[in-house]
Amino acid sequence: MIYKIHLAGVGGQGTIKTSSIIGEAAIKQGFNVVMSEVHGMAQRGGIVNTDIKIGEAKSPLIGKGDANLIIGFEPAETLRSLDRANENTFVITNSARIIPFTVSLGISEYPSIEKIIEFLKNNIKNLFVIDAEKIAKEAGNIMSLNMVLLGAAVAIPQFPLRKDVVVEAMKENLPVKTIETNLKAFEKGFEAVKR
Amino acid sequence: MNVKKILVAGEGEKLFLLGNESAVRGIFESGVSVASTYPGTPSSEIGNVLWKLAKEYGMYFEFSTNEKVALEVSAAASASNLRSFVFMKHVGLNVASDSFMSTAYLGVNGGMVILTADDPSMYSSQNEQDNRIYARLAGVPLIEPANPQEVKDFIKYAYELSEKLHLPVLFRTTTRVSHMRGVVNTGRVAQPPKKGIFKKAPEKYVPVPQNSRRMHKELIEKLKSAEKIANESSLNEIYDFGGKLGILTSGGASNYVLDAVSEFGFKVRVLKLGFSYPFPESLVLKFLEGLDRVLVVEEVEPVMENDLLALVGKKKLNLEVLGKYNGFLPRIYEYNPDIVKDGINKAIYGKVSQKSFVKNSIPLPSRPPVLCPGCPHRATYFSVKKAVKKLGLEGQVIYPSDIGCYTLGVQPPYETADFLLSMGASIGTANGFAHSTDQKVVAFIGDSTFFHSGLPPLVNAIHNKANLVAVILDNRTTAMTGRQPSPSEPINGMGEDAPEISIENTVKGIGVEYVKTVDPYNLYNTEKVFEEALTRNGVSVIIAKHPCALITDEKKRKRNVWITFTINQEKCTRCKVCITDLACPAFFVANDGTIHIDPLICDGCGVCTQVCPEHAIEVRK
Numbered sequence: 001m002i003y004k005i006h007l008a009g010v011g012g013q014g015t016i017k018t019s020s021i022i023g024e025a026a027i028k029q030g031f032n033v034v035m036s037e038v039h040g041m042a043q044r045g046g047i048v049n050t051d052i053k054i055g056e057a058k059s060p061l062i063g064k065g066d067a068n069l070i071i072g073f074e075p076a077e078t079l080r081s082l083d084r085a086n087e088n089t090f091v092i093t094n095s096a097r098i099i100p101f102t103v104s105l106g107i108s109e110y111p112s113i114e115k116i117i118e119f120l121k122n123n124i125k126n127l128f129v130i131d132a133e134k135i136a137k138e139a140g141n142i143m144s145l146n147m148v149l150l151g152a153a154v155a156i157p158q159f160p161l162r163k164d165v166v167v168e169a170m171k172e173n174l175p176v177k178t179i180e181t182n183l184k185a186f187e188k189g190f191e192a193v194k195r
Numbered sequence: 196m197n198v199k200k201i202l203v204a205g206e207g208e209k210l211f212l213l214g215n216e217s218a219v220r221g222i223f224e225s226g227v228s229v230a231s232t233y234p235g236t237p238s239s240e241i242g243n244v245l246w247k248l249a250k251e252y253g254m255y256f257e258f259s260t261n262e263k264v265a266l267e268v269s270a271a272a273s274a275s276n277l278r279s280f281v282f283m284k285h286v287g288l289n290v291a292s293d294s295f296m297s298t299a300y301l302g303v304n305g306g307m308v309i310l311t312a313d314d315p316s317m318y319s320s321q322n323e324q325d326n327r328i329y330a331r332l333a334g335v336p337l338i339e340p341a342n343p344q345e346v347k348d349f350i351k352y353a354y355e356l357s358e359k360l361h362l363p364v365l366f367r368t369t370t371r372v373s374h375m376r377g378v379v380n381t382g383r384v385a386q387p388p389k390k391g392i393f394k395k396a397p398e399k400y401v402p403v404p405q406n407s408r409r410m411h412k413e414l415i416e417k418l419k420s421a422e423k424i425a426n427e428s429s430l431n432e433i434y435d436f437g438g439k440l441g442i443l444t445s446g447g448a449s450n451y452v453l454d455a456v457s458e459f460g461f462k463v464r465v466l467k468l469g470f471s472y473p474f475p476e477s478l479v480l481k482f483l484e485g486l487d488r489v490l491v492v493e494e495v496e497p498v499m500e501n502d503l504l505a506l507v508g509k510k511k512l513n514l515e516v517l518g519k520y521n522g523f524l525p526r527i528y529e530y531n532p533d534i535v536k537d538g539i540n541k542a543i544y545g546k547v548s549q550k551s552f553v554k555n556s557i558p559l560p561s562r563p564p565v566l567c568p569g570c571p572h573r574a575t576y577f578s579v580k581k582a583v584k585k586l587g588l589e590g591q592v593i594y595p596s597d598i599g600c601y602t603l604g605v606q607p608p609y610e611t612a613d614f615l616l617s618m619g620a621s622i623g624t625a626n627g628f629a630h631s632t633d634q635k636v637v638a639f640i641g642d643s644t645f646f647h648s649g650l651p652p653l654v655n656a657i658h659n660k661a662n663l664v665a666v667i668l669d670n671r672t673t674a675m676t677g678r679q680p681s682p683s684e685p686i687n688g689m690g691e692d693a694p695e696i697s698i699e700n701t702v703k704g705i706g707v708e709y710v711k712t713v714d715p716y717n718l719y720n721t722e723k724v725f726e727e728a729l730t731r732n733g734v735s736v737i738i739a740k741h742p743c744a745l746i747t748d749e750k751k752r753k754r755n756v757w758i759t760f761t762i763n764q765e766k767c768t769r770c771k772v773c774i775t776d777l778a779c780p781a782f783f784v785a786n787d788g789t790i791h792i793d794p795l796i797c798d799g800c801g802v803c804t805q806v807c808p809e810h811a812i813e814v815r816k
Contacts, residue, residue: 023211023376035376039236045780046564059450060375063532065552082553100562101780108560115557123553
């Protein structure tokens with residue numbers, strides 16, 4: 001069994017950090033893991049996608065309709081990544097938008113959040129919409145929104161990694177002074193899905 | 196993971212490493228004494244890690260001024276009987292190619308590995324050239340790893356091979372291998388010798404014609420020995436799953452093949468080449484026994500496909516070769532699981548159908564990478580556009596650009612990148628535009644790129660009397676690739692203090708009379724200097740000097756002082772100059788039409804306060 005996770009977000013949201021924690025946790029739990037990252041020009045406020053495969057896979061990329069779980073850090077980016085989903089894929093999406101500057105310049109348009117959610121609801125059975133930005137703020141720091149989404153992922157049925165192992169990987173991979181806030185954010189994200 | 200682990204992890208540990216990080220571990224396990232590079236994605240992280248660990252490991256590492264210098268540093272180390280490692284992005288090898296070609300003739304003493312990180316799909320490059328062809332052009336062995344574990348293990352193999360053959364070895368990764376993270380089982384770290392000795396032997400090291408004629412003959416002999424080794428190499432593996440279809444593959448592409456075989460149970464025989472040039476003909480012939488057709492799965496050019504077609508012709512084999520020439524697989528862009536699965540499926544007349552997937556039907560906004568908030572280049576571009584407008588030259592100025600973050604000036608509203616070829620070409624092509632047109636020419640080049648290859652064209656401009664303005668965007672770092680030091684900074688690749696090379700003195704020294712240094716954050720002064728430069732003849736150099744916003748951000752974060760700005764809605768007339776002309780990504784228009792600054796994005800640079808005609812932008816309290 002290979003468990004395939006796709007993460008989609010915008011540069012600066014902590015997508016790569018989240019992916020690394022998932023990868024490190026997978027190794028701790030005794031799995032093989034491969035992952036693809038984005039570096040370079042695309043990081044400057046552009047789209048950041050990572051793919052993670054837990055299990056005996058060789059290539060890190062996920063094909064069309066082949067993801068078990070999609071974690072969307074930004075609603076438009078969730079939609080942009082949707083071709084990795086089939087009708088049984090679990091999708092977690094942050095509902096807080098990051099409006100690209102092309103919209104302010106008037107050269108592209110951002111759809112309404114209602115329209116995005118409606119489309120997701122109509123096409124994805126296993127959908128979890130979370131205002132990760134709001135939850136992160138409640139936890140004490142908006143920068144911990146990636147850990148809110150990680151917490152949500154761990155609560156998904158069939159997610160192969162144990163919660164305690166993920167927490168251990170978080171502690172080893174996050175700056176010491178941010179651990180408390182991040183754990184709080186993680187816990188709140190977990191609860192948001194469990195409920 | 197702490198990067199230090201790449202050095203201190205003992206034998207038999209499991210690390211979760213990026214392909215590029217694993218390359219560094221490979222260097223440490225091989226006892227490499229000298230490494231050199233010019234930063235370039237997708238190879239950049241190798242340098243970023245070495246920068247932190249080289250000193251502790253006990254080797255010499257440098258960020259060279261360009262790839263050619265980097266290759267020469269490593270070639271000399273290897274002639275001095277030390278193991279050396281030089282690495283660069285694919286187009287970097289174009290820069291280094293002159294010396295690369297000769298290195299093959301001279302051969303090596305200490306093992307020499309040249310890593311080229313190719314970029315199929317051009318995630319951060321101007322082209323997707325396939326550098327496996329360079330191995331064939333120069334006549335050096337080629338090694339292609341498929342994952343981080345292989346990156347490390349194959350580097351160790353490459354050093355042994357290089358020393359056995361007395362040849363440099365070309366080591367080709369692709370973005371997907373360099374930027375893939377996977378489990379790496381560590382071996383033992385080997386201590387590098389600190390110094391070697393160069394023994395004079397001009398007949399061996401000086402390719403004057405009487406020597407180079409002999410050297411070429413020797414090179415061909417060495418390649419014959421190399422092919423024998425490739426035929427027996429443990430890097431070349433056959434996986435037989437039955438059937439009459441063979442698949443010849445290498446590097447990152449082989450991952451998709453092997454995954455597809457295990458997922459769909461395709462009955463095929465796979466030959467994965469890790470040591471792919473010289474093409475191991477005897478091994479391939481053995482692999483072909485009993486096959487009807489062979490599909491070649493390789494990224495970008497039909498390189499192995501050509502080798503296989505030649506072998507089939509030479510041996511008059513009754514075998515069909517499927518690949519790029521007959522449309523089974525594409526010749527451009529990187530591969531993925533779907534492309535490779537479809538190719539195999541077609542080749543075996545299979546019936547694996549595409550999995551159903553969700554198709555998004557809502558139009559989405561484009562999200563191109565942008566200059567960071569607080570980026571000094573934004574201020575420079577704003578000022579040049581204003582000066583050009585004031586002088587009535589709108590639409591008439593040609594802006595040759597160069598390789599760096601500032602290439603993003605190609606986007607609206609700046610549109611200050613009109614022509615781009617390669618590193619250093621901004622000033623080079625500015626020479627040409629100056630002599631071929633009556634238009635004003637303003638070339639943009641970064642500080643690191645200027646030292647890389649901007650100096651020769653500037654000398655050219657003075658000597659050949661070109662009329663041009665060269666703007667050196669000195670942000671005190673090599674920003675795009677992850678902020679490696681440039682020669683104008685007081686630090687080097689060993690993390691030690693280093694002499695700063697003054698751009699101003701350099702430019703004056705080669706005879707530029709008009710040299711002005713400005714702080715682009717001061718819009719008024721910057722615009723004035725641009726006006727002046729645009730109205731004079733000859734070569735004018737403007738040095739727009741301000742540290743990269745990511746450097747100042749780090750300092751501000753450390754000191755915990757971060758001011759941000761806000762818009763006084765009573766003063767704001769919604770003229771939108773801040774959006775349409777300055778285009779800072781922190782600004783946005785709310786649903787009610789009011790304009791705001793996102794405090795989470797605002798860098799606090801304050802450039803916008805000088806742009807707003809109503810003085811409506813104030814410090815957020």
